[in-house]
Amino acid sequence: MTTAVNPPDGLGSGSTTYVSKPCLGRRPSHWLFLGGAVIVSLAAVVSFTAVRVRQQAAVNEPRPADAIIVFGAAEYSGRPSPVFRARLDHAFKLFQQGVAPLVITTGGGARDPKFTEGEVGRDYLIMRGIPEPNLIAETQSDDTARSAERTAVILRANGLRRCVAVSDAYHMFRVKRLLESEGIVVYPSPRPDSVPRTFWARVTTALREACSYWYWKLHLP
Numbered sequence: 001m002t003t004a005v006n007p008p009d010g011l012g013s014g015s016t017t018y019v020s021k022p023c024l025g026r027r028p029s030h031w032l033f034l035g036g037a038v039i040v041s042l043a044a045v046v047s048f049t050a051v052r053v054r055q056q057a058a059v060n061e062p063r064p065a066d067a068i069i070v071f072g073a074a075e076y077s078g079r080p081s082p083v084f085r086a087r088l089d090h091a092f093k094l095f096q097q098g099v100a101p102l103v104i105t106t107g108g109g110a111r112d113p114k115f116t117e118g119e120v121g122r123d124y125l126i127m128r129g130i131p132e133p134n135l136i137a138e139t140q141s142d143d144t145a146r147s148a149e150r151t152a153v154i155l156r157a158n159g160l161r162r163c164v165a166v167s168d169a170y171h172m173f174r175v176k177r178l179l180e181s182e183g184i185v186v187y188p189s190p191r192p193d194s195v196p197r198t199f200w201a202r203v204t205t206a207l208r209e210a211c212s213y214w215y216w217k218l219h220l221p
Contacts (some may be wrong), residue, residue, distance in 0.1 A: 049173075049210035054202065056176065057169035062189040065100045066160035069151055071144065071167040071175060072107020072117030080117075080124050083168070083194075088121055090191040091166045092128045099164055103130060104154060106138040106147040144171070145178055145216050152182030161185055168194040170205045174213045 070091045073084035080088060091103055103125060107117025118137035126132055136154060141147040155161060162185040165175050169190035179186045196202045 050206035053173040053206045056173035065162040067102040075120040148178035
């Protein structure tokens with residue numbers, strides 16, 4: 001902004017001096033524009049990822065592999081929760097079909113000092129009829145990323161690199177990419193009937209999984 005200022009008497013009375021003043025009103029709007037652009041960009045990225053989560057949920061390709069990995073869910077005093085049991089039952093059927101000779105169950109103890117998800121899953125599958133030598137329990141992980149990391153260590157230690165991953169449908173996008181980041185070839189096989197039933201449940205679950213994926217991808221603390 002420029003303002004005309006008349007000089008004092010005796011100092012070039014026929015001229016006018018122009019003084020520039022900073023336009024303070026533009027800066028806040030500039031930052032608001034940048035902030036809005038960032039928010040819109042983040043929303044677009046998360047929304048696009050949520051679409052990919054939904055697309056991955058529809059993929060079921062249990063090909064012959066070295067191992068079946070069952071991602072843990074809650075356990076109650078040594079018994080698998082209904083969700084965890086459904087995952088284990090699906091893995092049992094895949095084992096019976098000869099998809100892989102080894103099943104790895106994952107998950108730590110969370111708040112349970114006596115049991116871990118990995119142990120509970122292994123014991124349940126032994127009860128179902130899978131021989132103990134065909135089972136490995138991963139018992140130290142406390143989230144999906146840690147489960148994938150520790151399972152990959154087990155696979156590499158045994159000279160294995162191909163797996164069928166078992167979890168819920170909307171969990172498969174993240175599971176697949178976590179294992180692939182560890183150099184594992186992944187064939188997803190979600191448990192049956194694990195897609196959320198209502199539209200809004202599908203939307204919120206997809207968005208939650210998309211946010212969790214980027215939380216891991218960006219190495220956020």
